[in-house]
Amino acid sequence: MQSEGHRARRPQDPHTQLRPEQHSTSVMDTLLLCTILSLLLTRTAASTALDDGWSMIMPTEMRAIEGYPVVLPCSFTHPHHSHHSSIQVVWRLGHGTSSTVLFLCTSLNDSHRCQARASQDQRYRLEGNPREHDLSLRISSVALQDGGRYYCRLEVPGHPPAIFENKMGTRLRVEAAPRILGLSVVPSEVSGYKALCRVQGSPLPDVQWVGPEDVLEGAPAYPLLQEAPNQHLTFSQLQDVQAGGQYTCAASNPLGKDQATLFILPSAYVESSLETSPSPLLLFFSFSLGAKVALLLGVAVWVAKGHLGSWLCCMTN
Template sequence: MKNLLYLSGLLIFTSGNRNVGNNWSFHVPKEVTGEVGKSTTLSCLFSHPQKTHSGPLTAIWRIDHPYNGTVVFKCMSNNSNDPCKPTINRMNKFQLIGNPHSNNLSISIGNLTWDDGNKYYCRVELSSDRHDKYETRTGTQLHLAAPPRIINITIGFDQFRGYHAICIAEGEPAPSLHWTDPLNTNQEIRLTRPLMKHQTAMELHYLTQDGKYTCGATNSHGRVEASVYLFKFKSGNGNDIGPGLLLAGLAFKLLMLLVLLCSAAWYRNGERAQESTYENYEPKGH
């Protein structure tokens, strides 16, 4: 049945379901936390005016913004007996775990990386009619957590820092770092700097003790350690000859590379000379 509304002398027809949009509802969590390297689930349950729907439908997940954000997952089903077949699956890491015909668009995201931290919006389309399409406006914010991990630890030498140690770690929250020297005492932090959003680096300058230097990384999800060793060579009078040995080693490697290049060039020239021995030979006539 239709309702008649008169406004400024104009006759407007509206359907009895003029508030059809209000009969749609979505139930999604405001926030979800997942651990880097593992899987997490984003749930999305909805209801719609038709109550049940056995015809075609499309399920969509997007990021960044509702309605015009980047689509990361999309699947289509012809009927209630037909599984929803993915047509878009970014990085092939999304999996539909709900049944859209049962009003469930929940997905799983596998092998989480830092790039997956975003806001996700689910959408369902029951037909091409605009009243049969609906999308959550609030979305679900995916936060990422990670225990600390030391991704690089080295010892080097230069004229500005002398013997120095560098430790780089990542995690969420970004881990705090500390060094322990060969005497098992905590070393003063000489330089700490943030790198990427989830990474931190710490340096120790002018190392004097030979032995094991241990870097520890800690955040609210755990603690991890890694070690590196420093052994300086001493001359007969006790002077440190480490830098000289480093330069000598580098010079030796360059010399060996030069020898290999010369040998290869000599070998190629020898092959060409051997082939040219016969190229101008012609038998004499009788």
């Protein structure tokens, strides 16, 4: 029997874990290798940017109010040793083959003026000076249809020509107060008739139906996607409208309000005066808020004084 001091050593298992100091050294080597690779990659990217030396700067999003002008900022940087006798500025709405060129101008021989095409839409104008690295575009009297993503591009002639563009572009969001475009009465799919209200605005307006005394329960408004890709139009309906009724379509969003009122003549009055009318409910008057209401009151006073009868007699004679 061997003593404890002379016990035979077991052969070392190749899968035995490293000692703590060996494990620490291995981790440090791995971290050092990762750091070196990271620095090499960073150096490579920085060198590419310095060799090129061009950059385009645009905001990711801009907001505008319908009817007012807006300036879309765009600036660029380039190497100080770069000098080009001719540069061309291009602004596009949309990206790819479906994009639309809105503005194009050329600056020659260090001129501070960028000459646009003869057919250029006058709503678009270059606000900046290309020779001062400013390609900002001004749009006068913005409309809801102007909403979308805009791209600024600088073209330098050469062999081959150089093109510089911000790939992200600027998203222009146009906001507008509600405007009621139409108010009508049509047959209902269920029974009777229903009133329809078509509204435009951005953000998309909330629509509410109001009677002479209280708020009416209309169907929830929904956007007309097939007619408005940017969802500027909304549509609401009120079921079971009655002859002799008065119905107001009221629309609102953070920028304002609009409303229009539908007057449907009583069926007894319509049947006695218009026997050929297919339906009494189809005879109605729609007045928007403001001048049309005042006009209606004026006509009512004129009729009450008998002036309408006198005028008809004169026309008959």
